[in-house]
Amino acid sequence: MGMSNSLEQLAGGVAVITGAGSGIGEGLARVAAEAGMRVVVADIALERAEQVAQSICEGGGEAHPLRVDVSSAGSIDALAAAVHERFGDVTLLIDNAGVETLGYSWELSAEQWDRTLNINIHGAIHGVRAFAPRMIACGKPAWIANTASIGGLGMMPIQTSYILSKHALISYSECLFLEMQLAGAPIAVSAILPGPVATRIFSDGSTTTDSGSEAHRSMMNAMLEADGISGYEAARRILPQIAAGEFWVSTHPEITRQMATGRAQHLSTLSKPALPEEVLQSMGLSVDS
Numbered sequence: 138m139g140m141s142n143s144l145e146q147l148a149g150g151v152a153v154i155t156g157a158g159s160g161i162g163e164g165l166a167r168v169a170a171e172a173g174m175r176v177v178v179a180d181i182a183l184e185r186a187e188q189v190a191q192s193i194c195e196g197g198g199e200a201h202p203l204r205v206d207v208s209s210a211g212s213i214d215a216l217a218a219a220v221h222e223r224f225g226d227v228t229l230l231i232d233n234a235g236v237e238t239l240g241y242s243w244e245l246s247a248e249q250w251d252r253t254l255n256i257n258i259h260g261a262i263h264g265v266r267a268f269a270p271r272m273i274a275c276g277k278p279a280w281i282a283n284t285a286s287i288g289g290l291g292m293m294p295i296q297t298s299y300i301l302s303k304h305a306l307i308s309y310s311e312c313l314f315l316e317m318q319l320a321g322a323p324i325a326v327s328a329i330l331p332g333p334v335a336t337r338i339f340s341d342g343s344t345t346t347d348s349g350s351e352a353h354r355s356m357m358n359a360m361l362e363a364d365g366i367s368g369y370e371a372a373r374r375i376l377p378q379i380a381a382g383e384f385w386v387s388t389h390p391e392i393t394r395q396m397a398t399g400r401a402q403h404l405s406t407l408s409k410p411a412l413p414e415e416v417l418q419s420m421g422l423s424v425d426s
């Protein structure tokens with residue numbers, strides 16, 4: 138199935154998108170609705186989810202806001218039960234909610250570590266645990282996608298908790314893909330690796346009290362504002378790839394390829410961790426050779 142008409146397969150289905158009150162998730166909700174899906178706009182920020190759903194409905198689509206805290210297994214279980222009861226079989230689940238946390242690893246509080254890992258990693262794990270059994274049982278072809286990052290292929294100090302969570306999501310998605318095959322379930326699994334998208338992720342990110350983590354946050358925020366595509370544009374690139382059953386889903390294929398090649402080289406030569414020159418420069422680190 139080609140990319141251009143792949144979205145047609147989604148029409149009439151039910152989509153659940155977490156973190157859909159902003160950014161990439163909001164874009165995915167809009168594009169899924171345009172593809173004829175009934176969309177559950179799930180977010181911890183219910184007011185934002187309501188605004189997104191209302192705007193989709195005003196444009197002629199179908200969307201329903203629901204509150205979920207993906208860091209809580211119980212909250213996701215309640216979402217899955219409510220969605221099944223109100224809207225029937227889910228055919229597209231996108232575990233998209235994620236947060237940024239900045240600071241040296243040893244300076245993040247235990248609460249900051251728990252929050253980051255619970256939202257970014259456990260949010261996807263419990264999303265699948267809560268939704269997949271009913272998706273499999275109904276026997277319909279369906280799609281599950283987890284929003285990782287191009288950062289899941291690389292290294293970035295000061296964003297350690299975030300970066301390791303994205304590595305984990307790629308690993309999780311790979312194993313989940315194989316599990317669906319083994320189980321003979323008609324569920325496609327994708328790992329989404331967005332490049333720069335202009336969203337609220339860094340402005341909302343939590344930091345440590347040292348000035349370095351605040352400076353890093355400002356630098357990353359400025360980079361997204363300058364270079365990032367919109368959440369809607371990201372979703373227009375992402376959703377057709379998911380629908381077509383691609384495992385690796387990219388918004389910036391060139392950057393994804395560079396990062397993947399860099400990772401492969403790093404591992405095949407068992408090199409020490411290092412950052413590319415341009416990254417060091419953007420972090421304001423002197424590069425004496």
Ligand SMILES: NC(=O)c1ccc[n+]([C@@H]2O[C@H](COP(=O)([O-])OP(=O)(O)OC[C@H]3O[C@@H](n4cnc5c(N)ncnc54)[C@H](O)[C@@H]3O)[C@@H](O)[C@H]2O)c1
Nearest residue numbers: 156159160161181206207234235286331333334336337338
């Ligand atoms: N923006 C980028 O450049 C970029 C790049 C790569 C990956 N990503 C990933 O894309 C995903 C979406 O990020 P975004 O950039 O659109 O950010 P965003 O901050 O604009 O949107 C994230 C949404 O998730 C919600 N959220 C946060 N904690 C939650 C929780 N506990 N339960 C439910 N919802 C919660 C927020 O309220 C927000 O509406 C994240 O997983 C992020 O890591 C973003």
